[in-house]
Amino acid sequence: xxxxxxxxxxxxxxxxxxxxxxxxxxxxxxxxxxxxxxxxxxxxxxxxxxxxxxxxxxxxxxxxxxxxxxxxxxxxxxxxxxxxxxxxxxxxxxxxxxxxxxxxxxxxxxxxxxxxxxxxxxxxxxxxxxxxxxxxxxxxxxxxxxxxxxxxxxxxxxxxxxxxxxxxxxxxxxxxxxxxxxxxxxxxxxxxxxxxxxxxxxxxxxxxxxxxxxxxxxxxxxxxxxxxxxxxxxxxxxxxxxxxxxxxxxxxxx
Amino acid sequence: xxxxxxxxxxxxxxxxxxxxxxxxxxxxxxxxxxxxxxxxxxxxxxxxxxxxxxxxxxxxxxxxxxxxxxxxxxxxxxxxxxxxxxxxxxxxxxxxxxxxxxxxxxxxxxxxxxxxxxxxxxxxxxxxxxxxxxxxxxxxxxxxxxxxxxxxxxxxxxxxxxxxxxxxxxxxxxxxxxxxxxxxxxxxxxxxxxxxxxxxxxxxxxxxxxxxxxxxxxxxxxxxxxxxxxxxxxxxxxxxxxxxxxxxxxxxxxxxxxxxxxxxxxxxxxxxxxxxxxxxxxxxxxxxxxxxxxxx
Numbered sequence: 164x165x166x167x168x169x170x171x172x173x174x175x176x177x178x179x180x181x182x183x184x185x186x187x188x189x190x191x192x193x194x195x196x197x198x199x200x201x202x203x204x205x206x207x208x209x210x211x212x213x214x215x216x217x218x219x220x221x222x223x224x225x226x227x228x229x230x231x232x233x234x235x236x237x238x239x240x241x242x243x244x245x246x247x248x249x250x251x252x253x254x255x256x257x258x259x260x261x262x263x264x265x266x267x268x269x270x271x272x273x274x275x276x277x278x279x280x281x282x283x284x285x286x287x288x289x290x291x292x293x294x295x296x297x298x299x300x301x302x303x304x305x306x307x308x309x310x311x312x313x314x315x316x317x318x319x320x321x322x323x324x325x326x327x328x329x330x331x332x333x334x335x336x337x338x339x340x341x342x343x344x345x346x347x348x349x350x351x352x353x354x355x356x357x358x359x360x361x362x363x364x365x366x367x368x369x370x371x372x373x374x375x376x377x378x379x380x381x382x383x384x385x386x387x388x389x390x391x392x393x394x395x396x397x398x399x400x401x402x403x404x405x406x407x408x409x410x411x412x413x414x415x416x417x
Numbered sequence: 418x419x420x421x422x423x424x425x426x427x428x429x430x431x432x433x434x435x436x437x438x439x440x441x442x443x444x445x446x447x448x449x450x451x452x453x454x455x456x457x458x459x460x461x462x463x464x465x466x467x468x469x470x471x472x473x474x475x476x477x478x479x480x481x482x483x484x485x486x487x488x489x490x491x492x493x494x495x496x497x498x499x500x501x502x503x504x505x506x507x508x509x510x511x512x513x514x515x516x517x518x519x520x521x522x523x524x525x526x527x528x529x530x531x532x533x534x535x536x537x538x539x540x541x542x543x544x545x546x547x548x549x550x551x552x553x554x555x556x557x558x559x560x561x562x563x564x565x566x567x568x569x570x571x572x573x574x575x576x577x578x579x580x581x582x583x584x585x586x587x588x589x590x591x592x593x594x595x596x597x598x599x600x601x602x603x604x605x606x607x608x609x610x611x612x613x614x615x616x617x618x619x620x621x622x623x624x625x626x627x628x629x630x631x632x633x634x635x636x637x638x639x640x641x642x643x644x645x646x647x648x649x650x651x652x653x654x655x656x657x658x659x660x661x662x663x664x665x666x667x668x669x670x671x672x673x674x675x676x677x678x679x680x681x682x683x684x685x686x687x688x689x690x691x692x693x694x695x696x697x698x699x700x701x702x703x704x705x706x707x708x709x710x711x712x713x
Contacts, residue, residue, distance in 0.1 A: 219594060224518070251596035261587035263606055274595040277605070323591070330595055 168195040170334060170364045171216060176230035178211060180223065185211045187388045189230070193381075198356060198365045200375035200396065203385030204411070209368045212385070213336050216366065217253040218246050234334075251278060253334040254327030259343050260319035262311035262326070267294075267303050270311045270322055274330035293325040297355055317348025321355065328359075335359065337367040341374065353378050372412060376400050384408045454679060461676025464669045470677075474641050478657065479667045483674060485643040489558070489651030492644050493637055494626040496562030497569060498619050505570050505622075506608075506615060509577035514603055533571035538631035540568050545635040556638025559647040564636045565629060569622035576621060580614020581607065613692050620689040624682055630655040654678050 171193035178186035186208050193199050201209040214220045215232055218239060232239050239249055251274075262270050271293055272286045280286060290307065294300040299321045303314070311322055320340060327335060337356075341349040356365060356378050369375050375382055376396060383393040384405075392399060392408045403409045472482035508529075516522045544564030554560045584607050592602040608615075630653075638650030639660065652660075654674055661671040 217594060219590065222590070222593065247596045247598060249596075250594055255590075255594035257587060257590065257594075259587060261585070261591040263588055263591065264610060273592070273605070274597075277595070277597045277601050326591075326595065 167197060169193070170195045170235065171366075172231075172233040172236070174231045174233075176212075176215065176232060177228070178208075178215060178220065179227040181225045185388055186215070189388075189390050191383055191390055191393050193364065193366060195364050196360060196362070197381055198360045198367060198379040199381045199383065200379035201366065201368045201383050201385060202370075202372065202375050202411070205370075207385040208388040209383075209385045210338050213255075213338055213366060213368050216334070216336055217250050217255055218244075219255065221246070251330050252332050253336060254330065254332035256320070256323050256327060256335060256337040256340045258339045260316055260323050262314070262319050262322050264310065264312055266308045267311050267314070267322060268307040270326050271329050274326060278330060289329050293328045294322075296328055296359070297321040297325045298351070299325060315348070317344050317351060320344060320348070320352060324352075324355070324359075332363065334364040334366065337365065339368050339370060342370060349374075372414075384411060386411070454683075457672060457675045457679055461672035461674070461679075464673025465677055469670075469673055473643060474657075474670075477664075477666055478641065478661050478670055483654065483657060483670075483677075485641060486652050486654055486657045486674075489637070489644050490627060490653040490655075492558045492647070492651055493561045493633060493653055494565065494623055496558060496647065497565035497626045498623050500562060501566045501569050501573055501622055502615075502619060504566070505573035505618070506577055508570070509574050509581060510603055510608075512574070513578050513581040514599070514607065529571045529574055532567070533575075536631070537568060537629055538634075540564055540632040541635040543567075544632060549636055555648065556636065556640075556650045557648045558637060558644050558651050561633045561637030561651070561653070562647070564632050565626040568629065568632055569625050572625055573615075573618040573622045576618030577611065577615050580611040580618070583614070584610045617689045617692045620685055620692065624685040624689065627653070627685070628655055628678070628682055629653075630659050634659070654681075 169192045171191075173192070174190045176186055176189040177184065189208075189212060191199075201213065203209050211220065215228065216234070216239075220226045220228070228240055234249065234253070238244075263273065265273070268290055271290045272280075275286060275289055280289075291300060291304075294303065299318060302318060303322075306313075311319065314322060320343075324335070324340075341352050344352065353374065356367070359365060360380075367375075367379065379396045381394065382396040382399040384391045384399065384403075384407075386407060392403060392405045394404075399408065400412060403412060469482040470487070471484055473485045474483055475481040508525075512522050512526065541564065544560060544567075548554045548560040548563050549556060554563075588606050588610065589602055592606045593599070597605070633653050633656050637653065637656065639652045639656060640650035641652060642649070644651040655678060658671060658674045658678065661667060661674065
């Protein structure tokens with residue numbers, strides 16, 4: 164498990180919203196084709212950290228970043244970084260399913276189209292293969308031209324994952340992807356994550372400790388903007404080194 | 418105790434009195450509207466015949482119908498809306514998507530509000546000085562249309578901005594996270610969600626343009642002939658009404674024109690209202706969903 168390639172290398176990352184420091188000297192390696200879970204109480208900076216990895220924080224005015232975030236050995240905060248290219252490689256799934264109010268087909272092909280794929284044949288193939296990858300194909304193949312808003316929450320979230328896969332990313336960032344879903348839909352997504360980890364690097368923020376335990380290979384514990392502890396998930400959950408980690412995992416706070 | 422009960426009495430009475438006063442005021446407002454519309458319709462509807470709608474006016478409008486004037490109205494107002502659409506949608510997108518929160522925007526928005534409050538005769542005067550004389554467009558549909566464009570810009574900008582604000586941030590994030598540029602996000606995700614709102618703005622603008630008299634009085638010329646090119650002089654219904662009434666040409670034609678104008682504006686406002694109420698998630702997709710339900 165330890166001989167895998169490092170996909171993201173983060174060192175001494177500070178992030179400020181105006182005067183407020185949201186991340187303090189964060190350092191972590193994220194390994195290729197592994198699921199890394201970020202856990203911690205609300206407001207601890209784990210979502211903020213996730214959003215630094217595809218530069219979604221750029222959208223928030225007044226954000227300032229110091230330190231280094233290397234993706235495939237290149238600092239993504241360099242001036243010459245191609246943010247569009249980065250976001251194509253590093254996809255993101257949000258807390259609340261956010262399909263566009265368009266048809267299922269148009270949702271999937273949105274990404275490929277904006278990146279220049281026009282041929283109907285290719286778009287059809289992408290639609291079929293990505294929907295199969297997320298296990299949605301059989302459920303929706305007869306209504307690809309109907310609105311994505313008519314799907315259930317769990318289906319919508321799988322559609323959003325498929326929409327990400329359609330631009331052939333290398334990394335998937337997931338910000339509490341199951342927190343708005345029921346238990347059945349949640350377990351489907353978790354099973355899907357296991358499958359996807361064979362091909363993609365996944366970073367998942369979760370409030371659900373059991374979920375982190377079930378799906379991830381590595382876990383990082385965040386507290387007030389700092390990483391308290393990072394390591395193999397089984398180790399973090401059985402023999403945490405830090406007392407705070409132990410307290411959080413055993414449910415004494417958070 | 419006794420005092421408390423005593424106090425309650427007058428208080429209750431006061432409250433009741435106040436409610437009644439408010440109700441009476443509301444009734445007066447409604448009555449005023451109904452009386453005006455009713456009066457115009459009662460006096461004007463008999464004049465709206467097929468001949469009135471289909472014939473061109475003759476003898477300065479004393480005889481014949483108002484066909485060329487209906488065409489002129491359409492010409493001028495549709496021209497105004499078509500020119501105003503790209504400008505105001507562009508402005509709204511800039512305010513809301515690119516520059517929200519900037520000081521310059523606050524200033525521009527303030528001037529837009531001021532623009533909305535300027536008396537329309539001032540627009541007419543400006544249109545006359547700038548479009549008719551300075552640009553040499555003469556008294557024409559184009560001069561009138563351009564003048565009306567400036568006048569209806571604030572309405573359309575405001576409505577479009579409101580529509581843009583209703584589009585959830587999550588859609589923009591979803592699009593940007595897929596590697597879309599800001600521009601692609603606006604054109605392919607945000608604006609399609611606002612179709613209804615933008616349309617409402619355009620219709621409201623159209624309504625305002627159709628009812629406008631002073632701004633066109635000095636710019637379209639007022640010819641009774643059928644306008645063919647945009648450089649032809651024309652007359653709008655509101656202007657025709659003004660001329661008929663102020664020169665005492667024909668009472669029957671005046672009221673018929675007024676009634677037609679009111680009907681058109683009522684239709685336009687109803688349309689704007691209905692489209693505005695429809696959430697952007699509905700429309701096309703709602704129909705598809707319903708079909709889906711039937712299929713199953």
